[in-house]
Amino acid sequence: MLLFQEYHGIGLTSYLCAKLSWLSKDGLIPVPVVLREISNIMTKLLEWVFGVSVVGAAWAFVTFDILKMSIPRTYREVAWPMPLYLLVTFGCYSLATVGYRVATFNDCDDAAKELQAQIIEAREDLRKKGLKF
């Protein structure tokens, strides 16, 4: 009896295969071209849904041994917590990246000083030219 995840995975894999066979009907199409075609059709949201589904299906296939391929126990044990690991890794990467970028965010003190000086110069020059502030 198939679980929901397995139906989901099979459904999406079939869609993916159908799409790829349509796109490659003229012969072998390189992956970048296929991906580009996909991104032209799909919104970013759909791309994410698609990507997450593919990864999710692969994970489900390995973890629950859906196709009964007798995947060695060690593979299944490694695959099982993968989604959580990936999420945590992404979280750490995000914090590190944003933290680094905030720390290295340039402060333009010179630009501010230069602007102040130029404002004074501009006001003087414009007053000479007849501007009434």
Add this chain to the structure above:
Amino acid sequence: MASRTSTRSRGNGEKYSVLLPTYNERENLPLIVWLLVKYFGESGYDYEIIVIDDGSPDGTLEVAEQLQKIYGEDKILLRPRAKKLGLGTAYIHGMKHATGSFIFIMDADLSHHPKFIPEFIEKQKEGDYDLVSGTRYQGDGGVYGWDLRRKLISRGANFVTQVLLRPGASDLTGSFRLYKRKVLEGLIERCVSKGYVFQMEMIIRARQLDYSIGEVPISFVDRVYGESKLGGNEIVSFLKGLLTLFATT
């Protein structure tokens, strides 16, 4: 007697129109115009400045008229409107009588400095880019007047935007840009958002249409920040705009 090397370049036969939407910029408008005249004059490029005032109650239009007398009607064009309408429509309105083949858009409150204009122009020529965007986040781009909280929000929001939209440009909410005229016209037609989400949408649509995007690091001097805090409301509307773009582009 050593002759002084002229910093004036020959110009490049192209004309650049600068669109300046203004609202209550009576203090800043003369200054930004003076700076534009200075840097365009020094670099020798042909230009015009188009002031689009949305019925400012502080007399911005009156100051603009004085500037027109000082610098000439061929250099300062006035395209006023009766009241505050959207930014996209301001650009369209301003472009109607623009004679340049390239369009600069920038803020009139001195947060964007005209000294970068020659850099934008050179960058555009370098790669024949369809649009050149000023970035605060790369190279020696940066900001002045932002505290830690503001920087954190800015970088955090930019990170989320990069992850979700993968736009291929480092600074999406920036509004100091140089467009080819046809590119700007085409993009405005397609964009539906408001405020700074509009600026984001312009870049995303440009990506979709396969336009080439160049970047120039700029310094952003925020003198206004003290008066207008980045509150919860702005953050919420930013997220809404971001999710809309995520789901529709």
